[in-house]
Amino acid sequence: MSTGxxxxxxxxxxxxxxxxxxxxISVVSVIGGLVVWQMAAAFIIRDPVLLPTPVETILVLVRYxxxxxxxxxxxxIGHSLISLGRVVAGFAIGSFIGVAIGAxxxxxxxxxxxxxxxxxxxxxxxxxxxxxxxxxxxxxxEAPKIILIAAGVVPVMAISTxxxxxxxxxxxxxxxRCLGASEWYTMIHVRIRAAMPQIITGMRLSMGLSWTxxxxxxxxxxxxxxxxxxLQAGQFLDTSLIFAGILIIALLGLGLDACLRRLQRHLxxxxxx
Amino acid sequence: MGVSQxxxxxxxxxxxxxGASGVPAEPAVSVSGISKTFWxxxxxxxALHDIHLGIAPGEFVCLLGPSGCGKSTLLHIxxxxxxxxxxxxAAHGGRVTxxxxxxxxxFQSPTLFPxxxxxxxxxxxxRSRGMDNEEMRSRADALLATVGLEDFKDHxxxxxxxxxxxxxxxxxxxxxxxxxxxxxxxxxxxxxxTREQMQNFLLDLWQRERMTVLFVTHDVxxxxxxxxxxxxxxxxxGRIVDIVDIxxxxxxxxxxxxxxxxxxxxRGLRERLADA
Numbered sequence: 001m002s003t004g005x006x007x008x009x010x011x012x013x014x015x016x017x018x019x020x021x022x023x024x025i026s027v028v029s030v031i032g033g034l035v036v037w038q039m040a041a042a043f044i045i046r047d048p049v050l051l052p053t054p055v056e057t058i059l060v061l062v063r064y065x066x067x068x069x070x071x072x073x074x075x076x077i078g079h080s081l082i083s084l085g086r087v088v089a090g091f092a093i094g095s096f097i098g099v100a101i102g103a104x105x106x107x108x109x110x111x112x113x114x115x116x117x118x119x120x121x122x123x124x125x126x127x128x129x130x131x132x133x134x135x136x137x138x139x140x141x142e143a144p145k146i147i148l149i150a151a152g153v154v155p156v157m158a159i160s161t162x163x164x165x166x167x168x169x170x171x172x173x174x175x176x177r178c179l180g181a182s183e184w185y186t187m188i189h190v191r192i193r194a195a196m197p198q199i200i201t202g203m204r205l206s207m208g209l210s211w212t213x214x215x216x217x218x219x220x221x222x223x224x225x226x227x228x229x230x231l232q233a234g235q236f237l238d239t240s241l242i243f244a245g246i247l248i249i250a251l252l253g254l255g256l257d258a259c260l261r262r263l264q265r266h267l268x269x270x271x272x273x
Numbered sequence: 274m275g276v277s278q279x280x281x282x283x284x285x286x287x288x289x290x291x292g293a294s295g296v297p298a299e300p301a302v303s304v305s306g307i308s309k310t311f312w313x314x315x316x317x318x319x320a321l322h323d324i325h326l327g328i329a330p331g332e333f334v335c336l337l338g339p340s341g342c343g344k345s346t347l348l349h350i351x352x353x354x355x356x357x358x359x360x361x362x363a364a365h366g367g368r369v370t371x372x373x374x375x376x377x378x379x380f381q382s383p384t385l386f387p388x389x390x391x392x393x394x395x396x397x398x399x400r401s402r403g404m405d406n407e408e409m410r411s412r413a414d415a416l417l418a419t420v421g422l423e424d425f426k427d428h429x430x431x432x433x434x435x436x437x438x439x440x441x442x443x444x445x446x447x448x449x450x451x452x453x454x455x456x457x458x459x460x461x462x463x464x465x466x467t468r469e470q471m472q473n474f475l476l477d478l479w480q481r482e483r484m485t486v487l488f489v490t491h492d493v494x495x496x497x498x499x500x501x502x503x504x505x506x507x508x509x510x511g512r513i514v515d516i517v518d519i520x521x522x523x524x525x526x527x528x529x530x531x532x533x534x535x536x537x538x539x540r541g542l543r544e545r546l547a548d549a
Contacts, residue, residue: 174354175384177372180449181401189401193388269429270387 052240061244069241070232074224080248083226086142086217087210087252090149094210095203097150098157103192105158106165119155127152127213131220140221148217153206160202164195197268204260211253299366301453301485302328302351306360308510309346319510320346324360326504326513330452331483335490335500336513337546343511344489345457351487352378352455364453374398377451379459383442385430391417391441392426398449409448416444420474436467440474447482456488460495472498473527480524493546497539498525505542507549514549517542 034054041053048056064076074082105112127148134144168191176186218227226245233241265271304326311318320343328334336344349355351362353372362369364376372378385394392413399409417426420440422433430438439459446454460468472495479486479499490496496503497519505515519538521529529535 169382169384171380171382171384172386174349174352174372174378175380176397176401177354178352178374178376178378179398179401179445180374181397185401190386194386196388267388270431 049237049239052243056240057243057247060240061247064241064244069229076229076244076248079224079226079229079245080252082224083214083218083249084252086145086225087149087207087214087256090146090217091153091203091207091210093146094150094153094206095157098154098202098206099161099199101154102158102161103165105162112162115158119158122151123155123159126216128216128219131216135220144220145217145222148220149210149213152209152213156206156209157199157202160205161195161199164198164202165191167198168194197264200260200264200267204257204264207256207260208253211249214249299330300327300363301330301332301365302326302487303363304347304351304360305362307347307350307357307362308359309343309350309355309357321350321357322510322512324511324513328485328487330365330485332502333479333486333488333500335488335496335503336506337490337493337496337503337542338506338511338549339508339546340491342506342508344506346511347506348378348455348457348487348489352376354378374402374449375451376453376455377446377449378455378457379439379442379446381458381461383430383438385438385441385445387430390427390429391422391433391444394430394441395445395448397445413444413448416447417441419447419478420444434467435463436470439463439471443475443478451484453485453487456486458489458491461490461492468495469527475499476525493543494530494539497521497535497542498530503542505546505549515545517545 038053038055041048041051041056045051052060061076066075066077068075069079073079101115105115130148130151134148138144138147172194173186173190176190177183181189214225215227215230218225219231222228226249230242230245233239233245304324307321307324308319309321311320324347326334336347338344346355350357351364351369353362353369353376356370364373369376385391386397389397395413395416396405396409399405399413414423414426417423420443422437422441422444425433425437425441430441433441460471463471476499486499488496488499500519503517503519504513505517506512507514521535521538
């Protein structure tokens with residue numbers, strides 16, 4: 001902390017607010033991490049097959065953005081779009097079904113008793129375990145891939161939707177009713193509206209989960225997609241391409257999460273100061 | 274002086290048999306033979322037993338009693354949130370079967386919708402009934418000004434202080450022009466200073482609007498200050514054991530709290546509550 005010296009630092013650095021300070025520390029931490037990685041790869045490991053440097057990774061990433069991999073396949077942009085399409089499709093279908101199930105769980109006690117055990121059983125299962133059976137059931141097209149992603153999303157969305165709807169105080173619903181709102185209007189404009197922040201939190205969690213299962217999904221006879229690139233590159237010990245694929249998944253995941261966070265801030269005014 | 278000098282000349286109903294005078298005196302609220310039992314783990318708890326109560330239009334009635342005496346349950350039954358096991362409720366002659374715009378409830382917590390600004394909260398009632406027009410919007414602004422929130426129209430509930438939230442909730446209730454206001458310990462969670470402010474504010478408001486109020490409280494001073502009549506309730510089973518007319522001159526204000534008359538009355542109420 002440079003106290004009192006007012007000449008050298010621009011305003012924002014002199015008195016950073018809590019949020020700015022947090023952000024600055026995070027940026028420094030990421031840069032620090034990259035430097036450590038670069039040092040470790042270049043001076044300690046010194047074997048690009050074991051650990052490529054971040055610089056190599058970025059160079060490979062940029063190279064394949066416009067040239068196909070494998071030679072008869074897609075560019076990295078093409079692979080990214082294919083994976084993105086699968087994740088978004090599975091996520092959307094899974095969210096829709098999950099919200100519907102969650103709403104029914106909150107509405108009907110007996111329905112909750114029926115689905116609860118299934119949700120509890122499926123939640124901890126690894127998506128990889130379902131790959132063979134999904135191939136048997138749905139073949140090797142797009143359907144099993146999207147179903148696998150959706151299957152991971154449904155329980156998370158059902159639980160967070162039900163929790164969101166349960167958490168609304170009885171008084172708030174009574175209040176809406178005595179202000180003149182119909183049951184239906186109260187359901188849409190109070191119950192579901194009040195549960196929205198929690199539903200979006202569920203969406204952020206399950207969006208992360210969808211990306212987590214992309215590699216498993218693309219083990220299903222895929223010929224394109226980031227998971228496919230990573231698996232393929234692994235077989236040829238092209239470690240820097242593996243890292244490039246991981247990097248893209250991380251960036252896409254961050255980007256989609258940023259969209260959801262924005263939506264959440266928009267829907268939940270208590271997140272504003 | 275006191276209770277019987279209302280502008281419409283109505284005698285406040287002592288029971289459901291009101292309207293003995295020549296005026297078409299339909300009670301604003303009539304509670305006849307209400308009983309309610311709650312079951313928990315197979316054990317019955319008799320919350321209310323054979324309650325009779327008539328409230329005249331424009332009357333301010335308090336239900337006073339210790340916690341657990343069923344006073345909130347009674348208010349929720351009048352509001353239409355829960356159905357009684359026995360007995361009937363009527364509001365302005367119509368049988369109560371569910372919540373209605375004519376009977377607005379204010380709770381202990383302001384229950385503002387956190388995703389709406391003060392102004393949108395106030396407009397919730399009209400909007401939910403498809404009445405989002407210029408008239409309602411200007412009425413909302415006028416009400417917000419009445420409750421002293423004209424500078425906080427676009428603030429969200431979490432940006433308001435506790436007292437402000439209650440005043441916003443009051444404005445939200447008043448926009449529907451309810452003939453009956455049901456208040457369920459509305460100021461119990463506030464600090465002493467804010468609570469006194471809100472009580473004074475409510476006195477002023479009632480003086481101007483003269484709506485019928487049923488007010489639940491466990492605070493003897495609050496009951497004495499605000500009401501025309503205090504119904505003292507006792508628990509297990511909840512029943513009205515005593516009805517006290519508060520014959521203090523209206524309009525009342527803050528200064529009343531320190532008068533000998535008020536202190537005597539408050540002591541009297543407290544003793545009758547202890548006997549209950």
